[in-house]
Amino acid sequence: MTLQSTLTAEPAALSPEALVEQLAREGRAAQRVLARLADAEKAAALRAAATALREAEGEILAANARDIAAGEAKGLSAALLDRLRLDPARLAGIADAVDQVAALPDPVGEVIASSERPNGLKLSRVRIPIGLIGIIYESRPNVTADAAALCLRSGNAVLLRGGSEALHSNRAIRAAFAQGLAAVGLPEAAIQLIPTQDRAVVGAMLTAAGLIDMIVPRGGKSLVARVQADARVPVLAHLDGICHTYVHASADAQMARSLTLNAKMRRTGICGAMETLLLDTQFPESESVVAALLDAGCELRGDARAQALDPRVLPASEEDWDTEYLDAVLAVAVVDGIEPALEHIAAHSSHHTDAIVTDDAEAAERFLGEVDSAIVMVNASSQFADGGEFGLGAEIGIATGRLHARGPVALEGLTTYKWQVRGTGQARP
Numbered sequence: 001m002t003l004q005s006t007l008t009a010e011p012a013a014l015s016p017e018a019l020v021e022q023l024a025r026e027g028r029a030a031q032r033v034l035a036r037l038a039d040a041e042k043a044a045a046l047r048a049a050a051t052a053l054r055e056a057e058g059e060i061l062a063a064n065a066r067d068i069a070a071g072e073a074k075g076l077s078a079a080l081l082d083r084l085r086l087d088p089a090r091l092a093g094i095a096d097a098v099d100q101v102a103a104l105p106d107p108v109g110e111v112i113a114s115s116e117r118p119n120g121l122k123l124s125r126v127r128i129p130i131g132l133i134g135i136i137y138e139s140r141p142n143v144t145a146d147a148a149a150l151c152l153r154s155g156n157a158v159l160l161r162g163g164s165e166a167l168h169s170n171r172a173i174r175a176a177f178a179q180g181l182a183a184v185g186l187p188e189a190a191i192q193l194i195p196t197q198d199r200a201v202v203g204a205m206l207t208a209a210g211l212i213d214m215i216v217p218r219g220g221k222s223l224v225a226r227v228q229a230d231a232r233v234p235v236l237a238h239l240d241g242i243c244h245t246y247v248h249a250s251a252d253a254q255m256a257r258s259l260t261l262n263a264k265m266r267r268t269g270i271c272g273a274m275e276t277l278l279l280d281t282q283f284p285e286s287e288s289v290v291a292a293l294l295d296a297g298c299e300l301r302g303d304a305r306a307q308a309l310d311p312r313v314l315p316a317s318e319e320d321w322d323t324e325y326l327d328a329v330l331a332v333a334v335v336d337g338i339e340p341a342l343e344h345i346a347a348h349s350s351h352h353t354d355a356i357v358t359d360d361a362e363a364a365e366r367f368l369g370e371v372d373s374a375i376v377m378v379n380a381s382s383q384f385a386d387g388g389e390f391g392l393g394a395e396i397g398i399a400t401g402r403l404h405a406r407g408p409v410a411l412e413g414l415t416t417y418k419w420q421v422r423g424t425g426q427a428r429p
Contacts, residue, residue, distance in 0.1 A: 016200040023159055023192050024211035027132045030189040031157035035129055039106040041184070042153055046102035049152075049180030053095040053145065056176040061086060063168035064141065071165055079269030079327050083139040084165055094145045094173075101149040101393035107411045108155045122422040127415040129155035131213035134205050135396070136161045136227060138219030141169035146387075146394040147216075148177050148191040153393075154414040159212065161194040161202060163219065206231040216409075218397050221324065236409060238374075238400035240324045240350035241271030243382045246341040246367070247289065248358035249282035255379065256285065256357045257292045262381040263355070265296050269326045271398060272353050272385030276321060276331045278341045279306070290332065298328045305334035321348045338363055342370055349373055351400045353385040374400045374407040 014022065034042070053060070064086040071081055086094075107127050114124040133156050137143045144160060151158035162170035170193060178188040194201055205212060209232045217227040217237045224239045245263050247256045263274035277293075279286040290309045294300060301316040302309075313332065320331040321344075335341045345354050355377035356367040364378040375385050375398075385408070387395025392410035399405050405413030 016198055016204040019194075019196070020159075020201060020204040020208050021211060023189075023194070024132060024208055026189040027157040027159050027192055028211070030187040031129065031132055031155070033187055034152065034155045034157060034190055035108075037155070037186075042106065042155070043102040045181055045184045045186050046098055046149055046152060048183045049145075049149070049177045050095045050098040050102070052176040052180035052183070053091070053098065053173065056172065056179075057088065057091055060091060060169065060172040060176065061088070063172035064166075066168045067141075067166050076165065077327065080139055080165070082267065083269045084141065084169070086141060086169060090142070094142050097142075097388060097394045098145055098149045100388070101153050101411075104153065104393045104411060106153065107415050112417055119426050120424055121426055124420045124422075125417045126420055127412075127417050130414055130416050132157045132159060132211065133396075133414065134159045134161070134208070134212040134215045134233070136202055136205065136215065136217045136219070136223065138163035138223060139165050140218070141166045141173055143218055144170045144173040144193070145177065147396055148174070150394055150396050150410055150414060152181075152190060154411045156414055157190045157192075159192050159194065159205070161205060164197045167197065202226075203230065206233060209233050216397050236397065236399050236401070236405060236413070238271070238350065238352055238398050241273065241352045241385075241398070242275050242322065242324050242348060242350040243272060243352055243385070244276045244278060244345050244349055244354045245274045245382060246278040246335075246338075246345070246354075246356045247280055247283050247286070248338065248341075248356055248360060248363050249280040250359040250363065251280075251283055251357040252359060253285035253288065256283070256289050259355075259357055259379070259381050260289055261292055261296060263383055264293060264298055264330055265328065266381070266383050268328050270383065270386075271324075272383045273326065274330065274355075274382050275324055276333070276344075276348065278344060279309075279332065279334050280338075280341070281305070281334050281336050286334065293330060298330050300330050300332050302332035303334065306332040309334075324350070338366065342367070345371055345373075352398060353377065353382045355380060355382050374398060 110127040112125040116122050135147045174193040212233050215233045215235050217224045224237050287309050294312050300313045301320045302313040307313045351373045353375040354371050354373045368376050387408035387410045390408050395408040395410050399409050
C-alpha cells in the first residue's frame with residue numbers, strides 16, 4: 001500500500017466493538033511475530049521506520065498544516081496549537097528519537113533474578129513483552145512515533161487512538177512507520193491506528209479485556225479520568241501534572257530566576273511544566289524571581305504575601321493550588337521554610353514532578369526523601385520530566401501510580417516477566 005492510499009483509507013463499516021476486536025486480533029497475531037525477533041531485527045525495523053519518517057517529511061508536514069488550520073478555526077489555545085504543531089526541526093527530532101530507541105538495549109530476555117533451590121531446581125525471572133498495548137492520546141502527533149517505537153523495541157504490538165486535532169498528522173506518521181516495517185518484512189499490524197474518530201471506539205478499547213493487555217492514556221484530565229473510571233483493562237497513567245518548584249532560603253538567586261522561568265515558560269503546555277511556585281520567606285530575591293516571570297508574560301496568582309511582592313500579582317483562589325493550567329499562568333505562595341513547603345506539596349501535588357532550588361545539601365536530601373512524587377528534582381527544571389531527557393530514548397507517558405512502573409515509562413515499563421524453572425527430573429514429595 002502506498003503512503004497516499006494509507007492516508008486516505010476509510011474504515012470498514014463495523015461497529016466500534018467489532019472494529020476494535022478485529023484490529024486487536026490482527027495486532028495480537030503481529031505481536032507473536034515480534035516476540036520471536038532478535039534484538040538486531042527489531043533495531044533494523046526501527047531504523048527503517050526512522051528513514052521512512054524523514055523521507056515522508058513533505059507529506060507529514062502537509063498533513064500537520066491541515067490539522068493546524070483546523071485547530072485555529074476551532075479556536076484551540078496557543079498552548080494546544082504548540083503541542084500539535086510540527087516543523088522540519090520537530091519532525092527531525094521525532095525521527096531521531098526513533099533511531100535512539102533502536103540503539104537502546106533490548107529489555108526482552110533480560111534475566112532479572114535467578115536462584116537455585118536446595119532440590120536443584122534453577123529458577124529465573126525473565127523480561128517479556130506485555131502483549132498488545134492500547135494508547136489513547138490527544139493533540140501531540142509525536143506520541144504516534146514515540147509509542148510505536150517503544151512498543152516495537154520492547155516486542156509489543158500497539159493499537160493507537162489519537163485525537164481528532166491531530167487526525168491527519170497521526171495518519172501520515174503511522175503510514176510512514178508502516179512503510180518502514182514493510183521494508184524489513186514485518187507485519188504492518190504491529191502498529192495500528194484506529195481509522196475512525198467515533199468516540200464509542202474509546203469505550204470499546206477500554207472494555208476489550210482479553211484482547212488489549214494494557215491501556216495508556218495521554219491527554220487532558222477528562223480523558224484520563226474517563227479511562228481510569230471505565231477501563232476493564234489495566235491502565236498506566238497520570239491524571240494531572242501539578243508540578244511544584246520550591247525556592248529554598250539558601251537558593252542562588254540567578255539559578256532560581258533561570259530555573260523558574262524555564263520550568264514555567266519554556267513550554268507551558270507540557271505535563272512537566274511548573275504550575276505552582278513556592279518561595280521561602282527567607283529567600284532574599286523573591287521579588288526578582290516574581291518580576292522575571294511577570295516580565296516574560298506569565299500571569300501570576302498568589303497568596304497575600306506573594307501579592308505583596310509585586311502589584312501585578314493577582315489574588316489566588318483555593319482552586320488555583322489544584323489547577324494544571326497548561327498555559328502561561330502560575331500559582332505562587334510564600335512559605336515559612338521547608339516544612340510548610342513539604343506540607344503544601346503533600347496537600348496539592350499530583351505526584352508527577354516536584355523540584356527544590358537550594359544550596360543546602362541537608363534540605364535537598366530531605367526534599368528528595370520526603371516528597372512522594374514519581375520524579376523529585378534538586379536544582380533542575382521540572383521540564384526535564386521526559387523520557388528522552390532521562391536517556392530512555394522516548395517515553396510512552398509519565399506514570400504516577402505505585403504499581404508496575406513510575407515516572408517516565410519506556411522500554412522496561414512496557415515489559416512484564418515470567419518465571420522459568422529448569423529441573424533434572426525433580427518430583428515434589
